[in-house]
Amino acid sequence: MTKTQTKISDAPVLEIRNLNQRFGGLTAVADFNVRLQKNELSGLIGPNGAGKTTIFNLVSGFYQPSEGEIFVAGQPTAGLKPHKITALGVARTFQNIRLWNDMTVLDNIRVAQHYRLGYGFFHSIARSRHYVQREAEIAQEAAELLEIFDLQRYANETPGNLPYGTQRKLEIARALSIHPQLLLLDEPAAGLNSSDIQELIRLIRWIHTKFDVCIWMIEHHMDVMMELCTQIKVIDFGQTIAEGVPEKVRNDPAVMTAYLGDDVI
Ligand SMILES: Nc1ncnc2c1ncn2[C@@H]1O[C@H](COP(=O)(O)OP(=O)(O)O)[C@@H](O)[C@H]1O
Ligand SMILES: [Mg+2]
Structure with a gap:
């Protein structure tokens, strides 16, 4: 070199x-x-x-x-x-918060993790054993992230109902879920x-x-x-x-x- x-x-x-x-x-x-x-x-x-x-x-x-x-x-x-x-x-948050308001707080994090894993359409259709196993790991990791950000009590709510500061925190937690x-x-x-x-x-x-x-x-x-x-x-x-x-x-x-x-x- x-x-x-x-x-x-x-x-x-x-x-x-x-x-x-x-x-x-x-x-x-x-x-x-x-x-x-x-x-x-x-x-x-x-x-x-x-x-x-x-x-x-x-x-x-x-x-x-x-x-x-x-x-x-x-x-x-x-x-x-x-x-x-x-x-x-590379993960980011937005000047105007952009959370998925038709999903739960937990799903906001779970869906973001798929970007890291690069799951495609066929992968999810096939529901291979590998896929099912990884889904379980994703759910576990998402729950852990909510816990360390002290957001677990909001897991099943939609983001729009949360206080503004909590939404900002969730957006940061979601960004971190891709292991940036x-x-x-x-x-x-x-x-x-x-x-x-x-x-x-x-x-x-x-x-x-x-x-x-x-x-x-x-x-x-x-x-x-x-x-x-x-x-x-x-x-x-x-x-x-x-x-x-x-x-x-x-x-x-x-x-x-x-x-x-x-x-x-
Ligand atoms: N998609 C776009 N089309 C046209 N102009 C844009 C677009 N995005 C940003 N701008 C313009 O570029 C400049 C910089 O914007 P922006 O990067 O949002 O500024 P800041 O984040 O520093 O406030 C502004 O004049 C803005 O209007
Ligand atoms: Mg700006």
């Missing part, structure tokens, strides 16, 4: 090179780059409309980039559909009250150690980012305007200007 080659196992969990996304005449993401290593807990901030969610949509395969490359654990994701990217170990190596959290504190936010901070820190997962999060609550992240990138109109440790980013004049008139920082 030459010096310039990287073993896949040594590759960053996520690498984005020169990412650009245009929607008609609008450049939503301009020449964005990032490398996230195993076990990193990193942040992405910027004013509304800066392009943050678009970057997550590109990483999770909802959009194909206008230009640039994305690698998950060294593997290029160009052309891959979202479920294939999930199978590579990269967890993308899009504004997990949005809509939460201050005690829920304190609980969320503890939850994310606990997940980060317990699940051995790289976490990349978007969040407007600067106190959440200051508490959790070791590195933060700031974008504005798709352009990266600052990056570094939270303290440095918070005091960066370019960041203050971007947020001027906005009271989030």
Whole structure:
């Protein structure tokens, strides 16, 4: 192996090179780059409309980039559909919670696990012995996840009936059910009250150690980012305007200007 080659196992969990996304005449993401290593807990901030969610949509395969490359654990994701990217170990939550409201809380987790296992239509029709055995394991693991997230009492309810903070927690539990190596959290504190936010901070820190997962999060609550992240990138109109440790980013004049008139920082 030459010096310039990287073993896949040594590759960053996520690498984005020169990412650009245009929607008609609008450049939503301009020449964005990032490398996230195993076990990193990193942040992405910027004013509304800066392009943050678009970057997550590109990483999770909802959009194909206008230009640039994305690698998950060294593997290029160009052309891959979202479920294939999930199978590579990329899980996410959404700025506006997206749970399956016509299923129970338990089934929300069980169904998500199928993405990891890659069960196809014929597999479920055939109901092979292997399939039945795996179904039992899935049910067991889903029940365990609900228990460690203290959600077991809601197992047979539909998500829409749960308090908002609990729905956010369920969405995170569901994301973890695919055993991700990269967890993308899009504004997990949005809509939460201050005690829920304190609980969320503890939850994310606990997940980060317990699940051995790289976490990349978007969040407007600067106190959440200051508490959790070791590195933060700031974008504005798709352009990266600052990056570094939270303290440095918070005091960066370019960041203050971007947020001027906005009271989030
Ligand atoms: N599917 C889309 N079609 C057209 N424009 C879009 C689409 N998705 C996002 N945009 C635009 O891209 C810009 C960035 O949006 P977004 O990534 O959601 O910002 P943020 O998450 O930072 O608030 C916005 O101007 C938004 O209107
Ligand atoms: Mg957004």
